[in-house]
Amino acid sequence: MNTSEERSAGADDWTVAVNGWDPEKVTHHGNLFLLGNGCMGYRGTLEEFGPDEKVGILIPGLYDRVGDAWREPVNAPNALFTRIAINGKWLNPLDIKPDAHQQSLDLRTATHRRLTRFTVDGVRVLLSAERFLSADKVNLMAMQFVIEIQGQAEVTVETGIDQRIWDLNGPHLEGFSASQVDGTLLLESSTHEKGEPVAVAERALWQSKVPVGSETVDGSMRRWQFSADGSVSLALEKVATVHTSLDQHGVTDIDELACRELAVASEAGYKKLHAAHREVWEQRWNRADITIDGDREGQNALRYSIYQLLSAAPFHSEHLSIPARALSGQVYKGAIFWDTEIFMLPFFLATFPEVARNLVRYRIHTLDGAKEKAREYGHVGAFYPWEGQEGGFDACTLFNVTDVFTHRPMRTYFRDKQIHISGDVAWAVWRYVQVTGDHVLLWSGGFEVMLECARFFLSWAYRTSDDKHFVLLDVTGPDEYHERVNNNAYTNYLVRHCVRAMLEAARIMAESDPEKFSELASALGFNDAERDCLQDFADRLHLPQPNPRNGIIEQFDGYFQLEDCSLDQLKGRIIDPNEYLGGGSGLATTTCILKQADTVLATFLFDDIFSPAQKEANWNFYEPRTEHGSSLSACVYSLVATEIGKPDFAYEYFLKTATIDLHGNSKQHVGTLYIGGTHPAANGGAWMVAVLGFAGLNLLPDQVRFRPRLPSQWNGLCFSFCWQGLLASVSIDNDVIEVHADPTNSSPIPCAFDGTLQHCQPGQVLSLPFV
Known part of the structure; x- marks a missing residue:
């Protein structure tokens, strides 16, 4: 400085x-x-x-x-x-x-x-x-x-x-x-x-x-x-x-x-x-505040991250969302990315569910634009935009980056191949319903969004020649350095989750009000035959499996055949500091170097699918091969590091995430394109690491689960959360978790820790000792 x-x-x-x-x-x-x-x-x-x-x-x-x-x-x-x-x-x-x-x-x-x-x-x-x-x-x-x-x-x-x-x-x-x-x-x-x-x-x-x-x-x-x-x-x-x-x-x-x-x-x-x-x-x-005992730098950085999220939040409107650079300028066209659903929504779900509802409602209001985009590419259903503007219009162009050597625009496949965006939106709808218990949203557009996303995925899929599986070909996952790949693991696992979640939502709605759901299904053209078809699609969708020998999941078909160079070796080949590493001729395209967390993000989101050993194997394999060229990356590796017993490594990436705008040392250009501004996804990621990672909070549909793993730099942590309309504050030190249920709560909060379920009554303080 x-x-x-x-x-x-x-x-x-x-x-x-x-x-x-x-x-x-x-x-x-x-x-x-x-x-x-x-x-x-x-x-x-x-x-x-x-x-x-x-x-x-x-x-x-x-x-x-x-x-x-x-x-x-x-x-x-x-x-x-x-x-x-x-x-x-x-x-x-x-x-x-x-x-x-x-x-x-x-x-x-x-x-x-x-x-x-x-x-x-x-x-x-x-x-x-x-x-x-x-x-x-x-x-x-x-x-x-x-x-x-x-x-x-x-x-x-x-x-x-x-x-x-x-x-x-x-x-x-x-x-x-x-x-x-x-x-x-x-x-x-x-x-x-x-x-x-x-x-x-x-x-x-x-x-x-x-x-x-x-x-x-x-x-x-x-x-x-x-x-x-x-x-x-x-x-x-x-x-x-x-x-x-x-x-x-x-x-x-x-x-x-x-x-x-x-x-x-x-x-x-x-x-x-x-x-x-x-x-x-x-x-x-x-x-929303979080207090950390023993770490002033982390405390200030985390508060700053929370401030940025609260500053950008549309408390007043369900027709706005949070752009990828928040409200700091016109970078990235002021558009709405999948960052909002995956990296910001969790904060609002646990602190201000009314804002989370506004963010989800925004996607409901822009469904028509997503359906129009699907039709543009010859599909049915909803293909949500990579860069969403009003009405669901995708502002992303086909030539998004300029080559620093030829000064010519480069063809990129962000707009037309990142089908996971629809999955991220559908995931957010279902996650909102699970955490808040607000089934009204399903009846007022949420189910329709999930259904149209499922229809889109089926229309994109192919059957294998032996007719045993469905596959998702020619896609781009979160790692944008590798475009137009087949069976991206993150995308495939996300798609199956979202289709199954839609079918579960349909079951719940049909059981709660059969007549009303019949009317809604009729209006949406959803019948038993389509339900069975989508169920078959979800059951037979190909999922890249962990290698039985080492537990590693191949990021996409053929990834392991790419050049397995080190990140330092790749950086040694860079001629211009602003050259784009992805695309048709980018240095990373033919190597195993990733832009950001991809498969490791899947192991975090779908916690119930992968064992701790599999998570650790994939973390150990992919982390050295990740450039972290996106502000969405470090927090994901930090989150998984807390789950696999690496809290001090997780702390380093927590600080990297939480201080990105304080230090101002983030990437400023992709090619010749200026991408500076604030990073609300990283701000949300910092909160996720602190609360979902170090505190181990998991807001499930039927209970609140805790699994603390504080870094050595922290003596304690205090925060609040909201679940199913109930409020509570939590304090954690090295010996005990204390859950303070708000006295205005209408019912107890089921709290799970170390395999034991206890109910925290309104106004009660529940102590859960741990080592």
């Missing part, structure tokens, strides 16, 4: 802070200090920054395309833009080196702060600011900006709504129209592709008597000029609202909606708005 900068965790493990100024870290800090409330994301940039510094106010779910460029989410104009000039010189640490600088993020209250000291022409200036995106009113943002001046100077303060917008493939907004009414600045615009309206409203109010001259307004900017003499302290409060067509809810004019909400918020004032916001975050932390 640059010696001018030092990152710290803060005295109470609730703060992430950077002391010192390093211009090379501006992009990283935009990710590190990201604010979010599910409706908007505000990158951790300084108030005086603009598009060159990647200022971004991301609106998830609102997409736009310009020409032949990729469709991506829209960034809104920056309503908190503020800058100061002393004697005509604008204060910006990129232009004037600051005497001191600190930037911080309060995880407890989701509040961003900065403090920067300048000396200009002998005049000392201290700028401090605090801002938040409201968790109480999700279209609202607010800021306090304080200016302290020592000396004589001509001062200019400029603030307003910055129309300069950072886009990767824009410009996405056009037709800007600025107006001012009763102290409110309003900036209206619309998207390029579909003309979707975007309205930003802003108010600015000085909080003390200041030597401010008359205000002038130029478009969407306000300006004050005055003379400072001696000691001057100024405090400016700003409140703003951002509304788009996503927020209309029957409202014809979103500009009126933006102004009306702003008027109410301005009347309340910054302190009350911030208090309401803090109250929401306090409630969320009461449910």
